[in-house]
Amino acid sequence: MMNSLEGKKIWICSLGCRSNQYEGEALANAFADAGAELVDSPEGCDGAVLVSCTVTAMADKKCRQAVRRARRLSRNAVIAACGCWAQKITREEAASLGIAVVVGNRRKGELPGMLAAALGGESPSFAEDRIDVLRSREWDDLSLTRPLLHTRAFVKIQDGCNHFCSYCAIPYVRGFPVSRDPGDVLAEIERIAASGCPEVVLTGVHLGLYGKYGSISLAELVRRVASVEGVRRIRFGSLEPFGLDDELLETLAAAPGFCRHLHLPLQSGSGTVLGRMKRGYGPEEFLALSEKARNFLGDDLHISTDVLVGFPGESEGDFADTLSLMKACRFGKVHVFPFSPREGTEAWSYPGRVPRDTVLRRSSEALSAADDLLARYALRWVGTDVAVLAEETAGNSFQGLTPSFLRVVAKGRAERGEELPVRITRISGDSLRGRRIP
Structure with missing residues (x-):
C-alpha cells in the first residue's frame, strides 16, 4: 500500500509546540522513506498533512486556515489532519473543511499508511483513527533517521x-x-x-x-x-x-x-x-x-x-x-x-x-x-565570542543560534549545520549581530 506514495508530492505543516515539530519531522522521514517528495508549499501537492495544535482559540483558527489554504492551492489534494486539534474536532467539521483523513494523538504512526490508501483510492472518502487518550498507555510509533525540516x-x-x-x-x-x-x-x-x-x-x-x-x-x-x-x-x-x-x-x-x-x-x-x-x-x-x-x-x-x-x-x-x-x-x-x-x-x-x-x-x-x-x-554577550550553529546561509552571511538560544546574524561564510565562532558586536531587535572569527 505504501507504494501509493512513490513520487507523490507531500506538504507537511506543523503548528504549535516542539513535540509537534518532532512529529512533523518523523512523518517527513516516513514519507521520504516511502518514496514521496517533500515540498515546501501546498500548491500542486498530492497530499497535505497538518500536525495540529489546539492550545488556544487562535491555534484552532490557524489550523482551519492551513487546511483552507491547502484546499485552495491544491483542489485535488488529499488532506490529512493529525494531533491535538484533530483529536477533538467533529467528523462534520472535518468533512466541511475538506479533510479526508483524521488521526488523533497516540496514532500518528498510522497516518502515512492511511494517506497512502487514500491516494491509492483504497479507502473511503473519509477515514479516521482516534482513541481515548486519557486511558491510553500507548506510545506513538514515530521515529527519526535524520532531520529533514530543521537543522536541529x-x-x-x-x-x-x-x-x-x-x-x-x-x-x-x-x-x-x-x-x-x-x-x-x-x-x-x-x-x-x-x-x-x-x-x-x-x-x-x-x-x-x-x-x-x-x-x-x-x-x-x-x-x-x-x-x-x-x-x-x-x-x-x-x-x-x-x-x-x-x-x-x-x-x-x-x-x-x-x-x-x-x-x-x-x-x-x-x-x-x-x-x-x-x-x-x-x-x-x-x-x-x-x-x-x-x-x-x-x-x-x-x-x-x-x-x-x-x-x-x-x-x-x-x-x-x-x-x-x-x-x-x-x-x-x-x-x-x-x-x-x-x-x-x-x-x-x-x-x-x-x-x-x-x-x-x-x-x-x-x-x-x-x-x-x-x-x-x-x-551581556556584546563584545564576546560565542559559538553559532549555522541554520541559514546566504553568500557572505549566515544566521543561527548560540548555546543560550539567542539568534545571531553574522558576516562570513558558513555551511549549513556548521558550528562557528562569532564575535558579537551589537544588538539588533531581538537578535545579535556579529562577524565570524577567522
Whole structure:
C-alpha cells in the first residue's frame, strides 16, 4: 500500500509546540522513506498533512486556515489532519473543511499508511483513527533517521499530562503521561548524530514527568544522551518548574553539551492567580527556583518563560505582580499570551472575565517589558565570542543560534549545520549581530 506514495508530492505543516515539530519531522522521514517528495508549499501537492495544535482559540483558527489554504492551492489534494486539534474536532467539521483523513494523538504512526490508501483510492472518502487518550498507555510509533525540516533535531521522549491546570485543554487531547523507552531514544539519537546533525532538543508535553512515568529518570537519560558520539549540543524544550529538581540540575551542570537555556513557564506572578490556575507553586517558589538554576548552571543561564495575561479575575495588582516577578527572575525571552477560554476546562466557567481592551493593554505592557528584559540579557554577550550553529546561509552571511538560544546574524561564510565562532558586536531587535572569527 505504501507504494501509493512513490513520487507523490507531500506538504507537511506543523503548528504549535516542539513535540509537534518532532512529529512533523518523523512523518517527513516516513514519507521520504516511502518514496514521496517533500515540498515546501501546498500548491500542486498530492497530499497535505497538518500536525495540529489546539492550545488556544487562535491555534484552532490557524489550523482551519492551513487546511483552507491547502484546499485552495491544491483542489485535488488529499488532506490529512493529525494531533491535538484533530483529536477533538467533529467528523462534520472535518468533512466541511475538506479533510479526508483524521488521526488523533497516540496514532500518528498510522497516518502515512492511511494517506497512502487514500491516494491509492483504497479507502473511503473519509477515514479516521482516534482513541481515548486519557486511558491510553500507548506510545506513538514515530521515529527519526535524520532531520529533514530543521537543522536541529527535535526528539520527543514524553507525551501526555495529568496536571490539569484550570485553563488548559492539552491533558484532554494529549492524554495520560507516557514515557518513551530509553533504548529507543538513544537509538534514534545515534542515527541522528550519524547523519551529521550535532544538536538534539529533547521534547515532551510535560517533559519533567519522564522520570515519574518511565524506567529511568530524566537526569539519567541526559547522562546517556551526552555520551552519544557526535552529539555536541543538547537542549530541552519547555520544562514545567516542578520538573526541575536537584538531580537534574546537577546532571545538566556536569554535561558539557547541555546548552545554558531553560524554558520554564511562569504564567503569572500573582499568587492568587497562580492558585486559581492550579499551577502548583507560588511566585516566591518560582523566584527561588530560578536563582537555584543559576547557582547550578551559571549566571549567564538564559531563562525564558510564558506569561498568560487576562486570566479571569486578574486585577491590576495581580498584573503588576507579574511584571515585577518578570524583572526579579531576570528573564530573557518572554512569550506573552492573552487568556483564551477553552471549553471543557475548569476556567471556562470562571467569573470575572477581563474586558478585551484591558487584556490588549496588559498584553502590550507585558510585551514591552519582555523586550526590555531580552535586550538586557542579550547585552551581556556584546563584545564576546560565542559559538553559532549555522541554520541559514546566504553568500557572505549566515544566521543561527548560540548555546543560550539567542539568534545571531553574522558576516562570513558558513555551511549549513556548521558550528562557528562569532564575535558579537551589537544588538539588533531581538537578535545579535556579529562577524565570524577567522
